[in-house]
Amino acid sequence: MKKSIQTSLIHNDYQPPAGFGAFPVPIHHASTVLFKDVAALRSGDWKNKNAYTYGLHGTPTTFTLEARLAAIEGGSHCLLAPSGLAAIAMVDFALLKSGDDVLLPENVYNPNRELGRWLASDFGVTARYYDPMIGAGIAALIAPNTRLIWTEAPGSVSMEVPDLRAICHAAHQRGVLVALDNTWSGGLALRGFDVGVDIVMQALTKYQSGGSDVLMGAVVTREQGLIDRLAMAHMRLGLGVSADDAYLVLRGLPTVKLRFDAHDAGARRVAAWLKTRPEVAKVLHPAFADCPGHEHWKRDFHGAGGLFSVLFDARYSEQQTDRFVDALTLFGIGYSWGGANSLVMPYRIQSMRKGWADAGVLVRLNIGLEDPADLIADLEQALGQL
Ligand SMILES: *Cc1c(COP(=O)(O)O)cnc(C)c1O
Numbered sequence: 001m002k003k004s005i006q007t008s009l010i011h012n013d014y015q016p017p018a019g020f021g022a023f024p025v026p027i028h029h030a031s032t033v034l035f036k037d038v039a040a041l042r043s044g045d046w047k048n049k050n051a052y053t054y055g056l057h058g059t060p061t062t063f064t065l066e067a068r069l070a071a072i073e074g075g076s077h078c079l080l081a082p083s084g085l086a087a088i089a090m091v092d093f094a095l096l097k098s099g100d101d102v103l104l105p106e107n108v109y110n111p112n113r114e115l116g117r118w119l120a121s122d123f124g125v126t127a128r129y130y131d132p133m134i135g136a137g138i139a140a141l142i143a144p145n146t147r148l149i150w151t152e153a154p155g156s157v158s159m160e161v162p163d164l165r166a167i168c169h170a171a172h173q174r175g176v177l178v179a180l181d182n183t184w185s186g187g188l189a190l191r192g193f194d195v196g197v198d199i200v201m202q203a204l205t206k207y208q209s210g211g212s213d214v215l216m217g218a219v220v221t222r223e224q225g226l227i228d229r230l231a232m233a234h235m236r237l238g239l240g241v242s243a244d245d246a247y248l249v250l251r252g253l254p255t256v257k258l259r260f261d262a263h264d265a266g267a268r269r270v271a272a273w274l275k276t277r278p279e280v281a282k283v284l285h286p287a288f289a290d291c292p293g294h295e296h297w298k299r300d301f302h303g304a305g306g307l308f309s310v311l312f313d314a315r316y317s318e319q320q321t322d323r324f325v326d327a328l329t330l331f332g333i334g335y336s337w338g339g340a341n342s343l344v345m346p347y348r349i350q351s352m353r354k355g356w357a358d359a360g361v362l363v364r365l366n367i368g369l370e371d372p373a374d375l376i377a378d379l380e381q382a383l384g385q386l
Helices: 005-010 038-043 060-073 084-095 110-122 135-141 164-173 224-237 243-275 294-300 318-327 372-383
Strands: 077-081 101-105 126-130 146-152 177-181 199-203 217-221 280-284 307-312 343-347 362-366
Touching: 060 077, 060 199, 060 217, 060 243, 077 084, 077 224, 084 110, 084 146, 084 177, 084 199, 084 217, 084 224, 101 110, 110 126, 126 135, 135 164, 146 164, 164 177, 164 294, 217 224, 243 280, 243 307, 243 372, 318 343, 318 362, 318 372
Parallel strands: 101 126, 101 146, 146 177, 177 199
Antiparallel strands: 077 217, 199 217, 280 307, 307 362, 343 362
16 A cells, blocks of 8 residues: 555554564563454453553563562562552552551651551551561551551661561461562562562662662562552552663663672671771661671571661761761762762651660761772761761
């Protein structure tokens, strides 16, 4: 059929030669996905991801990223979300309904706590907060309508490492699901399914991306019933991710373990130096014996990454520690972590947590990929500004 120029700009028969090979996963941009014929349209199952149906449900780019992330975590299925927080919301909306109860650790990632507040105020769910060091004691908090227990290991500001095995054991005896925010370990230092959790969530924004340039989250599971419920929430909430962003994360994966190990080594060196300083009352690093829950870290983890906190001696005012933060030259003041650049963030831990009223100012450090000796020199000059 002869076509006008306008139509041939849209319908063109050219096909590039087959057989192109290269290492990167191709970036497939698509909203519409074409079906060969009506039979193909009717046979596809978007939920099982055994066919392409619509951009929201996956392309070769996102399917490949999902499969690689599931393999890292030791799960069978993965769903992507446009941020770590969207991944948390996917889990909550998949598993909770009006009348249900959810338990969250007191030191949980603050926007997750905020989501709990919203579910409680507007959606008829009760959200209760537990001491992250509760361990087997969680059994006493489980109510007949408790459906989900969130865990985070460690809490990403105060760094207590929970006893995940004990929490999962108590939860499963009562038929309650356990979700783990596994962002701190990048899925590399802690295998959530090995310690008993049902659902692993990751903020890919951190180590997997590694570039400080993309927001993305993932939810990994290995049970068909859970996969179906999560897939329904993913679809109903429309949690699509961009192909370009998926590519950025795919690009980060081959180096993620090397980067994670370098962050880990640098952070332990800087943390050990900070421990010797009189200005610092406590270094909160899970690999250090005096960190709350260190024994759980030792039992369950294979590394620590670059994120830890310090508590300044209580004799220093916030004004003084703010001066320290401002004086740093190699540490940017900013949220998040997992990129090449070191970051610093002061927190008012006293108002965030019960039982920390007497603590000094908490400052969280993300050790990037700079030479640790330069970072230590920078911290030393900034401590001089206190
Ligand atoms: C960053 C982070 C998230 C959220 O990830 P975003 O992609 O920034 O939404 C969730 N949990 C933890 C522990 C995080 O550090």
